[in-house]
Amino acid sequence: xxxxxxxxxxxxxxxxxxxxxxxxxxxxxxxxxxxxxxxxxxxxxxxxxxxxxxxxxxxxxxxxxxxxxxxxxxxxxxxxxxxxxxxxxxxxxxxxxxxxxxxxxxxxxxxxxxxxx
Amino acid sequence: xxxxxxxxxxxxxxxxxxxxxxxxxxxxxxxxxxxxxxxxxxxxxxxxxxxxxxxxxxxxxxxxxxxxxxxxxxxxxxxxxxxxxxxxxxxxxxxxxxxxxxxxxxxxx
Numbered sequence: 001x002x003x004x005x006x007x008x009x010x011x012x013x014x015x016x017x018x019x020x021x022x023x024x025x026x027x028x029x030x031x032x033x034x035x036x037x038x039x040x041x042x043x044x045x046x047x048x049x050x051x052x053x054x055x056x057x058x059x060x061x062x063x064x065x066x067x068x069x070x071x072x073x074x075x076x077x078x079x080x081x082x083x084x085x086x087x088x089x090x091x092x093x094x095x096x097x098x099x100x101x102x103x104x105x106x107x108x109x110x111x112x113x114x115x116x117x
Numbered sequence: 118x119x120x121x122x123x124x125x126x127x128x129x130x131x132x133x134x135x136x137x138x139x140x141x142x143x144x145x146x147x148x149x150x151x152x153x154x155x156x157x158x159x160x161x162x163x164x165x166x167x168x169x170x171x172x173x174x175x176x177x178x179x180x181x182x183x184x185x186x187x188x189x190x191x192x193x194x195x196x197x198x199x200x201x202x203x204x205x206x207x208x209x210x211x212x213x214x215x216x217x218x219x220x221x222x223x224x225x226x
Contacts, residue, residue, distance in 0.1 A: 034214075044204070044216055049213070091157070093159045093160075106162075107162065108159040108160050109159060111159040
């Protein structure tokens with residue numbers, strides 16, 4: 001089946017620093033990648049949708065200058081949380097949708113747990 | 118607006134059968150997904166329905182009625198490891214996934 005990896009799995013950082021999270025589709029080409037955030041005991045919240053080679057589309061209320069998304073290739077998208085603050089602590093999950101067989105659904109990465117001190 | 122409804126929480130007994138319902142009102146429809154999410158983990162894909170009817174996959178089955186805007190996920194022979202949240206999501210006319218809030222399923226011995 002289609003596999004999506006995320007790195008790192010968890011990260012602890014100081015307030016004010018930037019954190020980069022990578023999302024990779026390992027065995028298929030992901031034309032579209034999605035970034036979600038999930039706070040404890042809450043639903044997944046879509047942050048942004050990115051298509052390879054074009055700018056990401058952010059959901060309402062998500063600051064695009066704070067959450068920088070780059071989808072430079074068909075297998076890699078990155079989310080950079082700039083100047084992180086404790087309220088950015090959350091579970092960040094990416095998903096990927098490809099073409100052909102992999103276009104039917106979104107395949108999720110294992111998630112990255114971010115803790116900002 | 119777009120809306121997906123599913124129960125917040127359900128409890129069932131190990132070995133039994135449980136049905137988790139999902140109703141939706143979306144702008145367009147390109148399929149309905151069910152995902153399983155264990156606490157602290159990312160969702161994993163369970164099923165995809167785009168045509169009316171029942172899709173069976175082992176202990177899990179998913180049903181869709183497009184005319185009624187209704188789906189259910191049926192879990193048979195429940196095991197303790199089935200304790201998780203089950204998320205219903207609809208792919209709308211823009212091919213965006215609209216998520217339900219999830220149903221927390223608690224399995225008791």
